[in-house]
Amino acid sequence: MCTLHPEEEAHLAAMALSPSPRTLDSSRPSTPTPCSLFDVCWDDVLIPQVAVYLTLKDLFNLRCCSRTAKKFAEAAMEKRQELHLSGNNSSNIEDGFRVLARCCRRLEVLHLACCRWLTDDLLLPLLANNKQRLVAVNLNECINITALSLQPIIVECKELRVLKLSKCQWLTTGAVDALTLHQSKLVEFDISYCGAIGERCLIIFFRRLNNLTVLSLANTPSVTDQVLIQIGNYCRELEHINLIGCAAISDYGVHALTVHCPRIRTLLIRRCPRVTERSLAPLRQRCLFIDRPLLEGAHNAYSLNDFYPSSFLVY
Amino acid sequence: MSLNPTVCKEPKFVQLQTCEGYIHDVETSLLEQMGTVHDLLMVECSDSNGIIPLLKIESRIMKLVVQWCRLVQNNSARTEASDRSTMFTELLEEASGDDKVVIQLLLAANYLHVESLLEVGTQYLADVITACETAEEIRIRFNLQNDIPSDETEEP
Numbered sequence: 061m062c063t064l065h066p067e068e069e070a071h072l073a074a075m076a077l078s079p080s081p082r083t084l085d086s087s088r089p090s091t092p093t094p095c096s097l098f099d100v101c102w103d104d105v106l107i108p109q110v111a112v113y114l115t116l117k118d119l120f121n122l123r124c125c126s127r128t129a130k131k132f133a134e135a136a137m138e139k140r141q142e143l144h145l146s147g148n149n150s151s152n153i154e155d156g157f158r159v160l161a162r163c164c165r166r167l168e169v170l171h172l173a174c175c176r177w178l179t180d181d182l183l184l185p186l187l188a189n190n191k192q193r194l195v196a197v198n199l200n201e202c203i204n205i206t207a208l209s210l211q212p213i214i215v216e217c218k219e220l221r222v223l224k225l226s227k228c229q230w231l232t233t234g235a236v237d238a239l240t241l242h243q244s245k246l247v248e249f250d251i252s253y254c255g256a257i258g259e260r261c262l263i264i265f266f267r268r269l270n271n272l273t274v275l276s277l278a279n280t281p282s283v284t285d286q287v288l289i290q291i292g293n294y295c296r297e298l299e300h301i302n303l304i305g306c307a308a309i310s311d312y313g314v315h316a317l318t319v320h321c322p323r324i325r326t327l328l329i330r331r332c333p334r335v336t337e338r339s340l341a342p343l344r345q346r347c348l349f350i351d352r353p354l355l356e357g358a359h360n361a362y363s364l365n366d367f368y369p370s371s372f373l374v375y
Numbered sequence: 376m377s378l379n380p381t382v383c384k385e386p387k388f389v390q391l392q393t394c395e396g397y398i399h400d401v402e403t404s405l406l407e408q409m410g411t412v413h414d415l416l417m418v419e420c421s422d423s424n425g426i427i428p429l430l431k432i433e434s435r436i437m438k439l440v441v442q443w444c445r446l447v448q449n450n451s452a453r454t455e456a457s458d459r460s461t462m463f464t465e466l467l468e469e470a471s472g473d474d475k476v477v478i479q480l481l482l483a484a485n486y487l488h489v490e491s492l493l494e495v496g497t498q499y500l501a502d503v504i505t506a507c508e509t510a511e512e513i514r515i516r517f518n519l520q521n522d523i524p525s526d527e528t529e530e531p
Contacts, residue, residue, distance in 0.1 A: 097474075097500075097517045100481050109493060113501035124510035254386045 061135075072185045098128050102135060105252070111136035120156060136164035146173035148199065153177055161186035168193050173200035173224070187212045196222035198252065203227070207235045214238045224250040226276065233261045252278035252302065259284055266290045266334040273297050279305035285313030292320035300326040304351070305333075310334035318343055325349060386481030389416065390426045397434040398426060405444040431486055436479045439470055443480075443492050456498065462497040474503065474517065 061072055100106050102315065111119070114136070122133040137160060143295065145153070154177055161182065167190040172178055187194075194217045200315050207230055213220065214235070223239075225245055231254045240261070246269055251257065259282040266272075266287065272295040277283045284305040298321045303309060306329075313333050317323055326345065328351045329335045340350055392413065406413045415427055430439065446462050446481040453459065467476065477496060484492035507513040514521060 082437050095475070095482060097478060097519075101485055102477060105481060105485050109497035110501045110504075113498065118504050118507075121507065121510045121513055122504070123516075125514050125521065126411060129513075129519060130523060164499060202482065312412055354410070 071180065082203055098132060107136050107139055113141070116143075116156070116160075120159075123159075134163045136157075137213065138165045140164055141166055141193075142171075143167055144168040144169075144171045145175060146171045146200075146212055147175075149174070149176055154182060157186075162187065165189050166193055168219075168277060169196045170194060170244055171196075171198045171225075172202060173198045173271045175202055176204060178202050179204050180206055183209045184212070191216040193219060195219050196241050196248075198222070198224040199228060199308075200224045201228075202227040205231070206230050210235050211238070214242050217243075222247060222248040224248070225254065226250045227253040228277075229254065229256060232256050233258045236261045236265050240265045240268055241245040247271050247272040252276045252280060252304075254280055258282050262287045263290045267293055271297055273323075276302040277306060278302045281306075281308065284308045285310055285316070288313030288317040292317040296321060297323060299323050301330040303332060304328050305331045307332065307334070310337055311339035314339040318346075318348075327351075386410060391437065392430075393426045393432050393434040393437045395434050399441065400439050401436070401441055402445075405441065408444045408489055408491065409440075409448060410490075412487060420440045429487075432483045433479065436476070436483050438489065439466065439472070439480060440483050440489060440492065441467060441475050442491065447491050448474075456494075459491065459495045460498060463492075463499060477503075481530070 080331065098106070113134075114122075119136055121135045124130070141161065143164060145157070153175075157178075161194075162185070164186065167186075170186075172183075178199075186210065190312065191212055192268070193207075194213070197213055197217070197220065199209075204230075210225075212233070213223070215238070220243055223243070228251075233256070236251075236257055236279045249269065249272060257280065261287060262282060267290060272291075275291070275295070275298060285308075288303075288309055291301075301317070301324065303314075309329075309332055311334065314327075314329065318327070318339070326349045330342075330351050337354070340352065340354075343350060344354060378399060387403060388407060389403055390414065391399045393399065393403055401412075406416065412427060412429075414434065432440075443463070446466065447459075450458070450462065454464070470476065472480075475498075477499060480492065481500070483489075483494045484496060504513060507516055513519065
């Protein structure tokens with residue numbers, strides 16, 4: 061038995077006042093009055109089985125059709141589980157986002173990468189309405205938000221498993237410390253190109269991320285062999301790691317990482333001049349995908365003699 | 376009438392009465408697809424003549440529902456969404472059905488719990504909405520009146 065949405069009841073009540081009354085005499089069965097799109101049950105059919113196939117453009121078009129269509133579109137937005145706006149920088153996107161922030165209440169996946177228009181004022185209301193269910197948040201290259209937007213994500217999104225903050229230069233050591241306190245169940249994490257984070261906070265952070273399987277630290281200058289050792293010791297489920305451009309790491313750190321992470325399948329280490337075939341050759345036999353091809357005679361880029369840890373700390 | 380094998384021999388047809396009073400003889404083998412009717416028979420909810428009243432459904436729509444159930448039964452290997460969509464479109468074309476027929480089919484499918492018809496009908500409806508480029512096209516297609524006040528139109 062389906063329950064009626066309040067707007068459905070109003071719609072049906074309006075139909076009951078239409079000029080062609082139904083026949084109630086049971087000996088003379090009546091013909092149902094003509095029906096419209098919104099007569100179909102919203103909760104059982106229209107929202108879970110029609111609206112789920114509609115794009116945001118379709119829903120916003122419906123919002124402009126009629127009052128009932130607007131209520132339906134907003135009811136559909138309320139139940140929507142995923143919001144994909146990555147790369148969308150169209151002219152009226154901010155107005156549309158305000159509507160989504162007000163209507164969406166069940167989001168689990170939020171993709172807003174490269175949304176240069178996004179500010180804290182726009183994002184915070186959406187996070188306030190959806191913090192209980194968010195599982196994956198992608199804020200890569202959202203250059204105009206600040207750590208203020210990150211606060212509800214860190215503190216209140218208890219189900220968070222995927223967090224992407226690539227090129228978020230506003231990401232501070234303090235924010236990573238807060239992540240350490242509140243978010244230990246992350247499975248996928250991206251802080252590539254985040255230059256403001258220190259080595260020490262990364263070392264402490266990875267001690268808690270025991271479920272991590274996908275990690276990107278590309279072009280993060282504070283990633284050192286010490287950080288890789290911590291990842292190796294505590295992130296034993298790791299499968300894919302991106303260390304492109306981490307100039308401070310060496311064979312020592314890669315060796316420590318890969319010895320302790322038996323599930324690793326992908327290792328990206330281009331532009332890591334201190335990582336050589338000394339650490340990579342054994343991994344090629346493990347059938348890992350390594351983005352640097354094997355070159356003839358290129359065994360040791362710097363020294364034939366030893367592994368050595370990175371000799372400086374970056375804060 | 377009951378489907379309980381300990382009570383009586385399973386009949387080959389069930390009689391369903393639509394809102395105009397017409398009786399439809401439907402093969403019991405199709406009833407597995409009509410959850411509501413199947414459940415009604417399990418608790419012996421037909422009247423004394425063994426006729427099950429379905430007063431929310433028109434005869435024309437009931438015929439299409441039964442035709443759909445036969446198509447699904449006879450094409451049980453064609454379970455891909457695209458195959459089912461093709462079957463649905465062909466059924467509509469044969470019946471010269473328009474969007475109103477699709478909506479009535481969805482109402483009937485929801486009432487009768489015909490899951491396969493709900494799936495294919497909702498996909499069809501979603502495709503129709505997506506094919507409309509503007510709000511005006513949607514209004515024309517589904518005969519919607521623009522009753523949004525102008526001041527609300529300007530708000531986000």
